[in-house]
Amino acid sequence: MVLRSRSSKSAKTQVKSNSKESNADKTDQQQQLQQKATYLLQRVFDSTTTLTPEDAIAAAHWIRQILGIVVGIVYGLIQLTGFTGIMSFFTLALMLPTTLMSIFHELDFDEINKHNNIQTEGLFPAMALFVLSWTLSYTVFLR
Amino acid sequence: MTLADAYGAFVIVGIVTVATLLAELLSYLLVYSTKDYVRACDRVRELNKKLEKEDRKVVSVEKRKSHEKSIDRLEEELKQASQKMDGLKMRSSVLIGLSFLLLYRMVAAAWTGHVVARLPFLPIKIIQALSFRGLQGNDYYQCSFGFIYTLCTMGIKSNIPKLLGFTSPKSILNPSRMAARQQRKVGTD
Missing domain, CATH: 1.20.5 (Single alpha-helices involved in coiled-coils or other helix-helix interfaces)
Structure with a gap:
């Protein structure tokens, strides 16, 4: 027992x-x-969470696409013309995603760039989206 | 130009978006949902992880040769796995490419010679060939359907698969990794 x-x-x-x-x-x-x-973009602005290299690259891509659409619509709304618009967006799209992420997170860019180049990730389609939304909103709001 | 005049551009954007969604649905049914493709993707992911793990390993001088050999073997396996995955995707890519060519023909038939939007900048000569194609006069701020179609293809068509999560895993055998490996090899020799 x-x-x-x-x-x-x-x-x-x-x-x-x-x-x-x-x-x-x-x-x-x-x-x-x-x-x-939890949304990826939400995590970008939350310093308590961690971002993997894949997350950082995906976040940079989507920030650029959203920026392209929003800036394009705003430029069209204020009837901005000329290459100033293109150059200013290019600079913004190149710098803003990485700057934003490095404010909220400690990122090892060497490690991230082993997977893909974060500085240029999604830049080409973002430029296309920017020119498209700029042209459309410029045409619509043309006085 | 008003919203009513520019509706052509919006229609083109809508057509390309719907066509891309349909193409992705077709790809899902023909390729992404098949067992072979899922298995090939899993294999690439698994080999990527294994290769990353091997890369991080710190080995003694005696074991360096065998370590290099195992990396070479993994790289070869990864190359074959990603080739297999791309091969499976090829069928649907060709089909979609042809259907988009047909779509371009249809859009061109409907909008050639029509101004669909007004550009906020004066395009450079190379772009003018596209943005002013089929239009008359010398007002190069006018935009033809071709330019809007191309922008849609570049901006929308490349983003929708990513948004739907249909992008295939990328092999880590990129040029920067290969260059770093070559450098390491030269250093050890």
């Missing part, structure tokens, strides 16, 4: 430790899921 109770006790403790491990796994998985669920 004693032996049985001892073995049952040890079995219970093993079960407990197993359940603790599985609970820890579950919480890890939950945390990972939560991290994935």
Whole structure:
């Protein structure tokens, strides 16, 4: 009886430790899921979270695309013309994403650039989106 | 020019967006959802991770040769895996390329000779060939359908697959990595 109770006790403790491990796994998985669920761009402005090199590259890409559309519409709205618009957007798109990310996070650009060049990621489609939205809004708001 | 005059440009943007979404749906059905493609993508991701791990390893002088050999073997495997993945994608890429050519013909038939927008800048000569194609006169601020179509192709068509999460994993065998590896090899020799 004693032996049985001892073995049952040890079995219970093993079960407990197993359940603790599985609970820890579950919480890890939950945390990972939560991290994935929170928006990437939201994490860029949250210094308490971490950005992997892939996240940083994806964030730089999407910041440039949004910037392209927004700046294009604003330039069209204020009826800005000439190459000043193109050059100012180019400078902004080149510098803003990396500057924004380095304000909120400590980024190792050498490590990130092993995956892809963060300085130019998405620059070409962003330029196209910028010229497109600028042309369309300029045409619509033309006096 | 007013909104009513510029509706052509908006219609072209809409056509390209819808066509790209349909093309991605087709690609999903023909390629992205197939077991072979999913397996090929997983293989590339796995090999990328393995290669990164090997790259980070610090080895003693005696083990350096075997380490280099294992990296070479992994690189060769990764090259083959990404070639297989690209090969699977090729069929749908050709089909989509042809359908977009057809779409361009259709848009051209409808909008050639029409001013669809007014440019806020004077384009340089090379771009003028595209932005003023099929138009008459010498007001180079006028924009033809070709320019808007090209901008849509560059801006919208390249972003939609990324937005939908349909981009295939990139192999880490990029030129900067190869150059760094070559340098390391020269250093050890």
